[in-house]
Amino acid sequence: MIVVMSQKADSKHVDAVLERLKRAGFQIHLSQGVERTIIGAIGDKTRMRDLALEAMPEVESVVPILQPYKLASRAFKEQDTIxxxxxxxxxxxxxxxxxxxxxxxxxxxxxxxxxxxxxxxxxxxxxxxxxxxxxxxxxxxxxxxxxxxxxxxxxxxxxxxxxxxxxxxxxxxxxxxxxxxxxxxxxxxxxxxxxxxxxxxxxxxxxxxxxxxxxxxxxxxxxxxxxxxxxxxxxxxxxxxxxxxxxxxxxxxxxxxxxxxxxxxxxxxxxxxxxxxxxxxxxxxxxxxxxxxxxxxxxxxxxxxxxxxxxxxxxxxxxxxxxxxxxxxxxxxxxxxxxxxx
Amino acid sequence: MIVVMSQKADSKHVDAVLERLKRAGFQIHLSQGVERTIIGAIGDKTRMRDLALEAMPEVESVVPILQPYKLASRAFKEQDTIxxxxxxxxxxxxxxxxxxxxxxxxxxxxxxxxxxxxxxxxxxxxxxxxxxxxxxxxxxxxxxxxxxxxxxxxxxxxxxxxxxxxxxxxxxxxxxxxxxxxxxxxxxxxxxxxxxxxxxxxxxxxxxxxxxxxxxxxxxxxxxxxxxxxxxxxxxxxxxxxxxxxxxxxxxxxxxxxxxxxxxxxxxxxxxxxxxxxxxxxxxxxxxxxxxxxxxxxxxxxxxxxxxxxxxxxxxxxxxxxxxxxxxxxxxxxxxxxxxxx
Amino acid sequence: MIVVMSQKADSKHVDAVLERLKRAGFQIHLSQGVERTIIGAIGDKTRMRDLALEAMPEVESVVPILQPYKLASRAFKEQDTIxxxxxxxxxxxxxxxxxxxxxxxxxxxxxxxxxxxxxxxxxxxxxxxxxxxxxxxxxxxxxxxxxxxxxxxxxxxxxxxxxxxxxxxxxxxxxxxxxxxxxxxxxxxxxxxxxxxxxxxxxxxxxxxxxxxxxxxxxxxxxxxxxxxxxxxxxxxxxxxxxxxxxxxxxxxxxxxxxxxxxxxxxxxxxxxxxxxxxxxxxxxxxxxxxxxxxxxxxxxxxxxxxxxxxxxxxxxxxxxxxxxxxxxxxxxxxxxxxxxx
Amino acid sequence: MIVVMSQKADSKHVDAVLERLKRAGFQIHLSQGVERTIIGAIGDKTRMRDLALEAMPEVESVVPILQPYKLASRAFKEQDTIxxxxxxxxxxxxxxxxxxxxxxxxxxxxxxxxxxxxxxxxxxxxxxxxxxxxxxxxxxxxxxxxxxxxxxxxxxxxxxxxxxxxxxxxxxxxxxxxxxxxxxxxxxxxxxxxxxxxxxxxxxxxxxxxxxxxxxxxxxxxxxxxxxxxxxxxxxxxxxxxxxxxxxxxxxxxxxxxxxxxxxxxxxxxxxxxxxxxxxxxxxxxxxxxxxxxxxxxxxxxxxxxxxxxxxxxxxxxxxxxxxxxxxxxxxxxxxxxxxxx
Structure with missing residues (x-):
């Protein structure tokens, strides 16, 4: 998932998000742009909403990247099921x-x-x-x-x-x-x-x-x-x-x-x-x-x-x-x- | 409800609809316009879809008039429920x-x-x-x-x-x-x-x-x-x-x-x-x-x-x-x- | 079109609607049911909204019956246009x-x-x-x-x-x-x-x-x-x-x-x-x-x-x-x- | 924006995307996860769709992060306009x-x-x-x-x-x-x-x-x-x-x-x-x-x-x-x- 921080976020806000993500077992990739900081988190999307990141201060939005289903996905099983x-x-x-x-x-x-x-x-x-x-x-x-x-x-x-x-x-x-x-x-x-x-x-x-x-x-x-x-x-x-x-x-x-x-x-x-x-x-x-x-x-x-x-x-x-x-x-x-x- | 007959409907088609409505206990009002015949049927709307009138020959559409709920309606009970x-x-x-x-x-x-x-x-x-x-x-x-x-x-x-x-x-x-x-x-x-x-x-x-x-x-x-x-x-x-x-x-x-x-x-x-x-x-x-x-x-x-x-x-x-x-x-x-x- | 009068409508309200419809050149079919009066009006649907019947006292709803388009309709021209x-x-x-x-x-x-x-x-x-x-x-x-x-x-x-x-x-x-x-x-x-x-x-x-x-x-x-x-x-x-x-x-x-x-x-x-x-x-x-x-x-x-x-x-x-x-x-x-x- | 590569993407596919983004003046942040590679690109979102990244091989999806409007945004002007x-x-x-x-x-x-x-x-x-x-x-x-x-x-x-x-x-x-x-x-x-x-x-x-x-x-x-x-x-x-x-x-x-x-x-x-x-x-x-x-x-x-x-x-x-x-x-x-x- 991608966490987009607001323009007003400072390092304290970013650190709080990083800590929560790490605690939940996510791998982190940090991108500090000119306009805002963007955090990529690789891990279990199904836990995303439960993390309530959007309720944390200066988090602007959370964007899912991977599909939340697994067993039903083509990635899990490539061949057509009969x-x-x-x-x-x-x-x-x-x-x-x-x-x-x-x-x-x-x-x-x-x-x-x-x-x-x-x-x-x-x-x-x-x-x-x-x-x-x-x-x-x-x-x-x-x-x-x-x-x-x-x-x-x-x-x-x-x-x-x-x-x-x-x-x-x-x-x-x-x-x-x-x-x-x-x-x-x-x-x-x-x-x-x-x-x-x-x-x-x-x-x-x-x-x-x-x-x-x-x-x-x-x-x-x-x-x-x-x-x-x-x-x-x-x-x-x-x-x-x-x-x-x-x-x-x-x-x-x-x-x-x-x-x-x-x-x-x-x-x-x-x-x-x-x-x-x-x-x-x-x-x-x-x-x-x-x-x-x-x-x-x-x-x-x-x-x-x-x-x-x-x-x-x-x-x-x-x-x-x-x-x-x-x-x-x-x-x-x-x-x-x-x-x-x- | 209102039953609109198609332009091709003749008296045989209209009669078939009238008969079914009467059998189901509806009161009938017939309007024979220049372009088409329209049948008004007064009765229980809740039975309307079950009548399957739209499946009868040369019935163009069936338009409900009254609300299908009764106990929940303002007409049934005028005063606000507390x-x-x-x-x-x-x-x-x-x-x-x-x-x-x-x-x-x-x-x-x-x-x-x-x-x-x-x-x-x-x-x-x-x-x-x-x-x-x-x-x-x-x-x-x-x-x-x-x-x-x-x-x-x-x-x-x-x-x-x-x-x-x-x-x-x-x-x-x-x-x-x-x-x-x-x-x-x-x-x-x-x-x-x-x-x-x-x-x-x-x-x-x-x-x-x-x-x-x-x-x-x-x-x-x-x-x-x-x-x-x-x-x-x-x-x-x-x-x-x-x-x-x-x-x-x-x-x-x-x-x-x-x-x-x-x-x-x-x-x-x-x-x-x-x-x-x-x-x-x-x-x-x-x-x-x-x-x-x-x-x-x-x-x-x-x-x-x-x-x-x-x-x-x-x-x-x-x-x-x-x-x-x-x-x-x-x-x-x-x-x-x-x-x-x- | 069909005009549904409210349950509270009396003959004065119905007459007002009838008069307006007649003035606009519509043919009238009146259905006085137990629960309410329903007026069928045969004429030009394109003029329906302009008649503003829904703004008249004790008119509950107005239901269109015919299609508002003519030249584009299959009724106007039966054969496929090429x-x-x-x-x-x-x-x-x-x-x-x-x-x-x-x-x-x-x-x-x-x-x-x-x-x-x-x-x-x-x-x-x-x-x-x-x-x-x-x-x-x-x-x-x-x-x-x-x-x-x-x-x-x-x-x-x-x-x-x-x-x-x-x-x-x-x-x-x-x-x-x-x-x-x-x-x-x-x-x-x-x-x-x-x-x-x-x-x-x-x-x-x-x-x-x-x-x-x-x-x-x-x-x-x-x-x-x-x-x-x-x-x-x-x-x-x-x-x-x-x-x-x-x-x-x-x-x-x-x-x-x-x-x-x-x-x-x-x-x-x-x-x-x-x-x-x-x-x-x-x-x-x-x-x-x-x-x-x-x-x-x-x-x-x-x-x-x-x-x-x-x-x-x-x-x-x-x-x-x-x-x-x-x-x-x-x-x-x-x-x-x-x-x-x- | 975030570019999500498919699971089948190899370094050649990723490089092609990186090159196009760089040519268009975007700043790049690369995240190589276990399941897939994710590319963060900081730059002008308004140009995103024109880049047609989704038409490139093994690009799974492109997720916008920033708002595409500027002059109308609160970020551009903090005070209410009168x-x-x-x-x-x-x-x-x-x-x-x-x-x-x-x-x-x-x-x-x-x-x-x-x-x-x-x-x-x-x-x-x-x-x-x-x-x-x-x-x-x-x-x-x-x-x-x-x-x-x-x-x-x-x-x-x-x-x-x-x-x-x-x-x-x-x-x-x-x-x-x-x-x-x-x-x-x-x-x-x-x-x-x-x-x-x-x-x-x-x-x-x-x-x-x-x-x-x-x-x-x-x-x-x-x-x-x-x-x-x-x-x-x-x-x-x-x-x-x-x-x-x-x-x-x-x-x-x-x-x-x-x-x-x-x-x-x-x-x-x-x-x-x-x-x-x-x-x-x-x-x-x-x-x-x-x-x-x-x-x-x-x-x-x-x-x-x-x-x-x-x-x-x-x-x-x-x-x-x-x-x-x-x-x-x-x-x-x-x-x-x-x-x-x-």
Whole structure:
């Protein structure tokens, strides 16, 4: 880190900073310029804010230099991580499509959805049994009954199951049924929950928080990895900006950025990002062109009857057409669509 | 809500929408303009998104008209709510200052902080025993040992205790010691936790999420109120914007807006919003001038030694000086500083 | 538009609103609900804010329904607009790549750049002669000398020239040399300048403002079209958000959205959006997959020696490789790379 | 500035950077850490981006340390600047209120507005003769006829005139009539215009751009000052964020921040920031408590009849009441309301 002293700092102020840095085990490089003194400190960035240097007299600013995450960084592991879900591989040249309804609503709806997304080429089935809803008066999910239906759909189709876990107290139940544990956007910095999923031996799909920087997102991954679970799949799902024609602003630039900073696989959820079905197909294609390892897409047998997020769900026909185009775009990049036949 | 049909909609499309609205119990008003048909539907906005009207053919957009929260709204309760913490009143012409360190670090630090903020006129002691930290490698709080120190400080000073609860699993423990339960900014939409604190008979301090709209913030309050706990204190603590000289952007305009939309008391946390102690005093004074019912301020006996958020903590001297000015500003508006003597 | 009256509104208040709307030529639809009265008004949205209805007693809110732009809207013209630059067509199944240095620096640099981007397949040469710089102490462009070099490069290569016009006073000079007039992001709402370029018989490349909504961007296009110049090319170049690892956040979702709302062609500038050369290629490919009609890319013979924006410029080798991949992605969508041979 | 080399950098890469920095006149401090090499370079930050160091091989990032503005900085001039408008002083313990309608609409409207704001204690009259409007179909201002009415109002009341200049071509005309030249939020980075107003011997009111950082705002002031006009008044008017209940988000924290970074006076425009008259009074009071030197407030004899921005204009009665409270708040801080009697 770099500590910039104010123009009024004298040697007493500088010495106080040097002493604290040395005490904390940092290596020091001192630069005395004409306008001000600048101190370079080589050591553990994660301890930087705790040092409270900015509260010391005549310290003007503290500038971080190194990334605060380690296990999630490309510097720590140069090769791309491939997360295995049974035989399926997320990352490494496969495009895996996770598709299905926003919420599990009924046996009929879910099984129909499962069959149709499988027929179109999806390899994982998505569907919420616990739903985080902005309003306490909205449908909150079928809970365990929903999880059981997901398990039944898996049995019938072979699709792997990805579903959201909302709280540590329901984690054992969700982990019992799910193949991939989804951490929702509102829980990206629910550190209690991150520490708990770290202890479970299942891959985690970590959605980016709606106002999380890429660095904070990777720090959330770091929580899970530091707790012992290295099977983290990142999921870009749109950030909150001033633009409100779309539900969120899909930050597709985050895909190559994350690939550069980290070795973890990254997928994209265009349904929540855009919020309108009409724009889901072009942004799915763009996501693969940008380098994403997969997609999370809302598909409903009958969107207009969906209990949740109907406006952003694809019809079976639209989803089928999209899957064909995805294959062609993947081909341009020497990638292949994932397959349950391995 | 208003449903706007596309220019291509014919009577078949319109009828389908009308039928769905009627089935859901909405009252209908039809406007057939030259350019397009517009349908007004009077009923329960909370069910709006679930209706998935935007997924129906030739529906161009759906525009909400009424607020989705009820119990939290000024329309539901015209008079200002006063939340009682023992004898202390939050709201109703009192300016209550909640002050103390970011984190409980040690017995000595906490008791010293408690005594000094009390001497300066604070009525509640803040201090985290469970700390949500961006990095898994940062100090995470003293947990129950910290809660016990807070209780000891209360005993010694008479100050009420406000402290954060991070998870449903530790809620009973925190509720045992705290006078006010703080829901942190990252948990504003942790709906599991909101439902749990709703069942506890203690006031809740609900921090605004860093990217939450005012409407979403009031919806989070609605979760707590719908669960039976009406003692909600709102806390504006800065939102995330493109400006990065300050830690967040304090949205002080939210204070009169919330007062207009809701009956709940609202306080302001300038320490987290600005992130630099230098700007805490002017923004505290501005908050009271804007109509806030109180403040949440980080004060540390020795900010440069703080284990957390030292750069934004006031020294005892600066806090004391601020309290004098706050009294004068409160006086201009016919308000008084809260007092433990009732 | 929809006018929502407050719960306290009585017939006197409603009548006042009705009278004003009628006077302004609006058609009225009245809905008297249980909770409140809602007035639908069909007419010219562009006059809405001027009516100041929100300043009338007991008017709670005014909600727009129709888009405020007309000439730029898909409703006004259903078929895609193709903007012609000489024989080149922007839109209509061609992917046109506009490439070159940020700033015209010297004869040698520009001619070298022109030759290399032409060899790689670009059809337009970009290069600034007038540069908007955040600092008054930065290089501000070669002005007319730069324009002359652009004209010379055109003569030598056949490439069309796109260059920025910063002010009405220099517009005649820029229009004398340029084939396409670029309106920069900071000038998107420089309404004086928009009205002036509307009078010139040259295509206009209209960059989106860094904090402009899609609606405001289309309104800026409307200014130019209302002034008589229908040859507007929209250019998405990133919006300002809280994320600061990239220079801006590329809003690629705006591409299909604009295609849906408007008939105008839209291109993408990944260089300014990302700000780092490393991410320009993946986002260029993603832009074409999302439906863009072309790209604006910074290429410099030697980025490390560039006087401006070197960090985001592609080297000749990287640009060449990108052009090959673009061709393949365009092919998937049945599009072809633009060509100077027509 | 600090140049951080990548982990793969060897001495050849480092030497190339050192050579370029030395050639550009920077002083060098080299820190060779275990993980990577860090180069401190002391010199002119304004030249930093032009050096394009980030485009050099194995340079990971370049971190600025010093502020890029000079003349506008507190380091350049320690004492507060007082801008004189005739005998009136902006800054230095005076609270100057600039009030009046959004747009000059008619002789009757303007003179009535002038008299009423003067009677309530305002010292400057605001009113637009050239109006930047989002829609080409909205009222665009009375132009020179409006300026003449402003001059007549000045003659009748003694109020100073502040009005917007939108373009260099109309600057001589506006400067002929105005006492203070307003640069609107959309023109904050219209560098042509900034350079032109720098040549005029009149104070400039520089509104912050809706998505401008504080640093960019001060850089815009630097443009004017570098051109020879030191009489710059900064005006915070709200920034664009995701919150859309208010028109913009008033960044009141910018007031103490600007006071800390710069010596220039700063005023606040709560009317445009909030966009609803109801919230203008509390935010005006908060602005003065935060340390603002004055206010820019929209007042209209009859807001419901205003041709522009009626919803955010105060009535004469509300404005009068606000002025009384402002006086009391100013008094708490030992400040006085400005007066035309000097």
């Amino acid at each position: 997360v295995k879900v049974g035989d399926l591989e997320i990352g490494g040249g496969n495009i895996q499509v996770m598709a299905g309804p926003c919420a599990v609503e009924s046996r009929e709806q879910l099984l129909e959805a499962a069959q149709l997304v499988k027929a179109a080429g999806a390899t994982l089935l998505r569907g919420g049994a616990f739903k985080p809803r902005t309003s306490p008066y909205s449908f909150q999910g079928l809970e365990e009954a929903g999880l059981k239906l997901l398990a039944e759909a898996r049995e019938k189709t072979g699709l792997k199951i990805v579903t959201e876990v909302m709280d540590a107290s329901t984690l054992p139940m969700v982990a019992h049924y799910a193949d991939v544990l989804q951490i929702g956007t509102r829980n990206m910095q629910n550190f209690f929950l991150l520490r708990e999923v770290a202890k479970v031996n299942k891959p985690v799909l970590l959605k980016r928080g709606a106002s999380a920087t890429i660095e904070e997102w990777l720090m959330a991954a770091e929580y899970i990895m530091a707790g012992g679970n290295y099977n983290v799949i990142l999921c870009e799902r749109g950030i909150r900006t001033f633009e409100n024609f779309t539900r969120n602003t899909l930050d597709l630039g985050a895909v190559p950025v994350v690939k550069y900073l980290s070795h973890l696989p990254v997928i994209v959820d265009p349904s929540h990002a855009l919020g309108k079905w009409r724009f889901v197909a072009p942004m799915s294609l763009a996501a693969v062109a940008a380098g994403a390892d997969g997609l999370l897409i809302e598909v409903h047998p009958n969107p207009a009857e969906a209990l949740c997020d109907g406006p952003q769900s694809l019809t079976p026909e639209n989803f089928h057409a999209l899957m064909q185009q995805l294959k062609d775009v993947a081909g341009v990049f020497g990638k292949r669509m994932g397959s349950l036949e391995g | 939340v009682k913490v023992g004898d202390l009143e939050i709201g109703g012409g009192n300016i209550q200052v909640m002050a103390g360190p970011c984190a409980v670090e040690s017995r000595e630090q906490l008791l010293e902080a408690a005594q000094l903020v009390k001497a300066a006129g604070a009525t509640l002691l803040r201090g985290g025993a469970f700390k949500p930290r961006t990095s898994p490698y940062s100090f995470q709080g003293l947990e129950e040992a910290g809660l016990k120190l807070l209780a000891e400080a209360r005993e010694k000073t008479g100050l009420k205790i406000v402290t954060e609860v991070m998870d449903a699993s530790t809620l009973p423990m925190v509720a045992h010691y705290a006078d006010v339960l703080q829901i942190g900014t990252r948990n504003m939409q942790n709906f599991f936790l909101l439902r749990e604190v709703a069942k506890v008979n203690k006031p809740v301090l609900l921090k605004r999420g860093a990217s939450a709209t005012i409407e979403e913030w009031l919806m989070a309050a609605e979760y707590i109120m719908a669960g039976g706990n009406y003692n909600v204190i709102l806390c504006e603590r800065g939102i995330r914007t493109f400006e990065n000289f300050t830690r967040n952007t304090l949205d002080l305009g939210a204070v009169p807006v919330v007062k207009y939309l809701s009956h709940l008391p609202v306080i302001v946390d300038p320490s987290h919003a600005l992130g630099k102690w230098r700007f805490v005093a002017p923004m505290s004074l501005a908050a009271v001038a804007a109509g806030a019912d109180g403040l949440l301020i980080e004060v540390h006996p020795n900010p440069a030694e703080a284990l957390c958020d030292g750069p934004q903590s006031l020294t005892p001297e600066n806090f004391h000086a601020l309290m004098q000015q706050l009294k004068d500003v409160a006086g201009v508006f016919g308000k008084r500083m809260g007092s433990l003597e009732g | 903007v012609k630059v000489g024989d080149l067509e922007i839109g209509g199944g061609n992917i046109q790549v506009m490439a070159g240095p940020c700033a015209v620096e010297s004869r040698e640099q520009l001619l070298e750049a022109a030759q290399l981007v032409k060899a790689a397949g670009a059809t337009l040469l970009r290069g600034g002669a007038f540069k908007p710089r955040t600092s008054p102490y930065s290089f501000q462009g070669l002005e007319e000398a730069g324009l002359k070099l652009l004209a010379e490069a055109r003569e030598k290569t056949g490439l069309k020239i796109v260059t920025e016009v910063m002010d009405a006073s220099t517009l005649p000079m820029v229009a004398h040399y340029a084939d396409v007039l670029q309106i920069g992001t900071r000038n998107m709402q420089n309404f004086f300048l928009l009205r002036e370029v509307a009078k010139v018989n040259k295509p206009v490349l209209l960059k989106r403002g860094a904090s402009a909504t899609i609606e405001e961007w289309l309104m800026a296009a409307e200014y130019i079209m209302a002034g008589g110049n229908y040859n507007v090319i929209l250019c998405e170049r990133g919006i300002r958000t809280f994320e600061n690892f990239t220079r801006n956040t590329l809003d690629l979702g705006a591409v299909p959205v604009v295609k849906y709302l408007s008939h105008l062609p839209v291109i993408v500038d990944p260089s300014h959006a990302l700000g780092k050369w490393r991410f320009v290629a993946p986002m260029s490919l993603a832009a074409v997959a999302a439906g863009a009609d072309g790209l604006l890319i910074e290429v410099h013979p030697n980025p490390a020696e560039a006087l401006c924006d070197g960090p985001q410029s592609l080297t000749p080798e990287n640009f060449h490789a990108l052009m090959q991949q673009l061709k393949d992605v365009a092919g998937v969508f049945g599009k072809r790379m633009g060509s100077l041979e027509g | 801008v004189k408008v005739g005998d009136l002083e902006i800054g230095g313990g005076n609270i100057q209120v600039m009030a009046g309608p959004c747009a000059v609409e008619s002789r009757e409207q303007l003179l009535e507005a002038a008299q009423l704001v003067k009677a309530a204690g305002a010292t400057l009259l605001r009113g637009g003769a050239f109006k930047p409007r989002t829609s080409p179909y909205s009222f665009q201002g009375l132009e020179e006829a409006g300026l003449k009415l402003l001059a007549e109002a000045r003659e009748k009341t003694g109020l100073k005139i502040v009005t917007e200049v939108m373009d260099a071509s109309t600057l001589p005309m506006v400067a002929h009539y105005a006492d203070v030249l307003q640069i609107g939020t959309r023109n904050m980075q219209n560098f042509f215009l900034l350079r032109e107003v720098a040549k005029v011997n009149k104070p400039v009111l520089l509104k912050r751009g809706a998505s401008a950082t504080i640093e960019e705002w001060l850089m815009a002031a630097e443009y004017i000052m570098a051109g020879g006009n030191y009489n710059v008044i900064l005006c915070e008017r709200g920034i664009r964020t995701f919150e859309n209940f208010t028109r913009n988000t008033l960044d009141l924290g910018a007031v103490p921040v600007v006071k800390y970074l710069s010596h220039l006076p700063v005023i606040v425009d709560p009317s445009h920031a909030l966009g609803k008259w109801r919230f203008v009074a509390p935010m005006s009071l908060a602005a003065v408590a935060a340390g603002a030197d004055g206010l820019l407030i929209e007042v209209h004899p009859n807001p419901a009849e205003a041709l522009c921005d009626g919803p955010q204009s105060l009535t004469p009665e509300n404005f009068h009441a606000l002025m009384q409270q402002l006086k009391d708040v100013a008094g708490v801080f030992g400040k006085r309301m400005g007066s035309l009697e000097g």
